[in-house]
Amino acid sequence: AQSVTQLGSHVSVSEGALVLLRCNYSSSVPPYLFWYVQYPNQGLQLLLKYTSAATLVKGINGFEAEFKKSETSFHLTKPSAHMSDAAEYFCAVSEGGADGLTFGKGTHLIIQP
């Protein structure tokens, strides 16, 4: 069985500040890890994914995440927050094959002007 834990249901940062959204996973096999963003009244959009290649993954909109096996983590970061980054962020894990995704509970990112 696999699971995802996102620490912090709400994260608030100032515009221009570092964004750090935490994600820890558990998986019985090498995982595939994803970060999705959901804007209000819209579907989920893939930010980035880790599929056993480079441990530092760069995504869209300046986001990146680092896979750390020893810490079972896949935290999402962005050096400088923008007002348009305000949204709900979901971390997800898949064990491959024909599995669907197991999602974390999501983190609501608030950007303070």
Next chain:
Amino acid sequence: GAVVSQHPSRVICKSGTSVKIECRSLDFQATTMFWYRQFPKQSLMLMATSNEGSKATYEQGVEKDKFLINHASLTLSTLTVTSAHPEDSSFYICSASLAGGTDTQYFGPGTRLTVL
């Protein structure tokens, strides 16, 4: 590219009726489609996985006779909520991928179902 649409975006129905939700991959062929359910302010929960031309695989606790899934073609999957009740009210989201699991899943915008 990789656009997934859902129809309808919102539906309100009376208790006891059935509702069909369509999920289409508009510009690619999807060998696998997934159906998720999202409760307010909560995460997405996988309901079932469907491969074109075969029966869907349901997650534990999901009633297959209540949530009928048909994946008739490589671009269309449907979810029918049969004999809907108020507790079925939720946000239903589909996703599609070229190769299930490891490949990227492209998500539809979701369907808001309200059962009165």
